[in-house]
Amino acid sequence: MSMIAAFYSNKSLLITGATGFLGKVLMEKLFRTSPHLKVIYILVRPKSGQTLQERVFQILNSKLFEKVKEVCPNVHEKIRPISADLNQRDFAISKEDMQELLSCTNIIFHCAATVRFDAHLREAVQLNVTATQQLLLMASQMPKLEAFIHISTAFSNCNLSRIDEVIYPCPVEPRKIIDSMEWLDDSIIDEITPKLIGDRPNTYTYTKALGEIVVQQESGNLNVAIVRPSIVGATWQEPFPGWVDNVNGPSGLIIATGKGFLRSIKATPMAVADVIPVDTVVNLTIAVGWYTAVHRPKSTLIYHSTSGNLNPCNWHKMGLHVLATMEKIPFESAFRRPNADFTTNNFTTQYWNAVSHRAPAIIYDFYLRLTGRKPRMLKLMNRLLRTISMLEYFINHSWEWSTNNTEMLLSELSPEDQRVFNFDVRQLNWLEYIENYVLGVKKYLLKEDLAGIPKAKQHLKRLRNIHYLFNTALFLIIWRLLIARSQIARNIWFFIVSFCYKFISYFRASSTLKI
Numbered sequence: 001m002s003m004i005a006a007f008y009s010n011k012s013l014l015i016t017g018a019t020g021f022l023g024k025v026l027m028e029k030l031f032r033t034s035p036h037l038k039v040i041y042i043l044v045r046p047k048s049g050q051t052l053q054e055r056v057f058q059i060l061n062s063k064l065f066e067k068v069k070e071v072c073p074n075v076h077e078k079i080r081p082i083s084a085d086l087n088q089r090d091f092a093i094s095k096e097d098m099q100e101l102l103s104c105t106n107i108i109f110h111c112a113a114t115v116r117f118d119a120h121l122r123e124a125v126q127l128n129v130t131a132t133q134q135l136l137l138m139a140s141q142m143p144k145l146e147a148f149i150h151i152s153t154a155f156s157n158c159n160l161s162r163i164d165e166v167i168y169p170c171p172v173e174p175r176k177i178i179d180s181m182e183w184l185d186d187s188i189i190d191e192i193t194p195k196l197i198g199d200r201p202n203t204y205t206y207t208k209a210l211g212e213i214v215v216q217q218e219s220g221n222l223n224v225a226i227v228r229p230s231i232v233g234a235t236w237q238e239p240f241p242g243w244v245d246n247v248n249g250p251s252g253l254i255i256a257t258g259k260g261f262l263r264s265i266k267a268t269p270m271a272v273a274d275v276i277p278v279d280t281v282v283n284l285t286i287a288v289g290w291y292t293a294v295h296r297p298k299s300t301l302i303y304h305s306t307s308g309n310l311n312p313c314n315w316h317k318m319g320l321h322v323l324a325t326m327e328k329i330p331f332e333s334a335f336r337r338p339n340a341d342f343t344t345n346n347f348t349t350q351y352w353n354a355v356s357h358r359a360p361a362i363i364y365d366f367y368l369r370l371t372g373r374k375p376r377m378l379k380l381m382n383r384l385l386r387t388i389s390m391l392e393y394f395i396n397h398s399w400e401w402s403t404n405n406t407e408m409l410l411s412e413l414s415p416e417d418q419r420v421f422n423f424d425v426r427q428l429n430w431l432e433y434i435e436n437y438v439l440g441v442k443k444y445l446l447k448e449d450l451a452g453i454p455k456a457k458q459h460l461k462r463l464r465n466i467h468y469l470f471n472t473a474l475f476l477i478i479w480r481l482l483i484a485r486s487q488i489a490r491n492i493w494f495f496i497v498s499f500c501y502k503f504i505s506y507f508r509a510s511s512t513l514k515i
Ligand SMILES: CCCCCCCCCCCCCCCCCCCCCCCC(=O)SCCNC(=O)CCNC(=O)[C@H](O)C(C)(C)COP(=O)(O)OP(=O)(O)OC[C@H]1O[C@@H](n2cnc3c(N)ncnc32)[C@H](O)[C@@H]1OP(=O)(O)O
Pocket: 115, 116, 117, 118, 153, 154, 155, 230, 231, 232, 247, 248, 249, 250, 251, 252, 253, 254, 256, 257, 262, 263, 264, 265, 318, 319, 322, 323, 339, 340, 341, 380, 383, 384, 386, 387, 388, 390, 391, 394, 395
């Protein structure tokens, strides 16, 4: 029997960000392995015209939860959505709900965050720092609370190249930042943002670092731990391989590559691609919840959920695996054939952006105009290139993360827990993982049917022929223009033609002799 699963039985858990990518997989695993847990409170905001109940219904009826419903048929009774907005004072939670949360919660998993790289500093501070501070305040009023687990990111200190499982200070105290956001207006915040984030690439990583300091400073007597995942990817094993439901991180790039929009990217091929499967992060998080509650470590422990130092894979290898899979399992209606060229400097990047991305988009838009349709490809391409430019930082740097606490925790687990809550990334086979990832993107994100693969292959063949035809035509046109204007080109042309003529005549003559 799994000790960890038994620990969660009869417990009341509170999860923020449960409707997000990581939160859903966390809930799924908790229900599947501990069907006797009492309740999971989730803080949810009504969104896109959906009520809380409709949002929960949608999650429970998704493919991700199919196995849970077999093990825990009354799962819908065990999820208690609480209307909350983490951007509001007291999270805009009703008095009755707050009372219930304060008196019943045993474990908190704080996953909610804004993960946008372009978030305005005020918005990022509000959700990633102030809301964390408020949640800790709430937690301090919970008499039954056993552990508070905060999800951060391995990139919160991406300004360093070697990162240990410790909290690093920031020049300006988080409390001062929180205060200043109350009275500074947007234009001043815009001006000071570059100075505050310093050598970090965006407000996201900066505010996640501040959030960690808040956890350390304001946790009082609580049992607190921080999990720091790197680039979270599709599921590796559970509940089934390849599940993913948003375009963040690698998933969007896989789509852009498979559909033939993105054919080259500025990347350091030998840099480590620190992708970590979402189920590995979730297994570690659940184990951390158990360990923190039961062993009550004296200080706040940080756990890195990364792959680079135990089972490294670089971008070059990842790109090859992705392309090889796309040969076997192509995406439907691709714009161009998938390709993955890595450029290493700004000049070649700009060149390929013009030749390989914008020029085909302009030609396609011209074709759309000719056929009476609205041009849209260049606009789409420009948006994609803007997105890529924001991700580039992470594909052009390498980091070394120590994983002592994560390895220590693995060694503390019973063999059964190591199996049920496997977070040993050394067992990951990258080729197999990426194959399932690409397949998962096709099935769960693009909602493409596997029956369409032969047609997709046919379409790629057609694109290849168009490519060859286009290149040949372009070559002939350029050559014709050159011949018309340059004596040297004419001389070369006559030399080639007479050479070919002599070559053919020689073979004709020698074959006649043999007869
Ligand atoms: C040719 C070379 C091919 C390369 C090799 C082959 C493939 C290799 C596969 C593996 C590649 C893996 C690359 C990984 C790159 C590493 C990046 C991630 C680094 C994360 C580090 C930190 C981790 C964390 O802690 S946080 C979680 C990660 N957070 C995010 O990823 C959020 C990033 N996104 C944003 O902040 C926004 O989306 C933004 C600002 C980029 C764009 O915002 P905007 O308001 O303009 O619009 P959106 O509506 O959000 O999206 C616009 C448009 O872009 C598409 N899109 C969004 N995200 C991605 C993406 N990651 N890749 C590609 N496309 C993306 C989105 O679908 C929209 O498309 P439309 O058609 O315009 O609707």
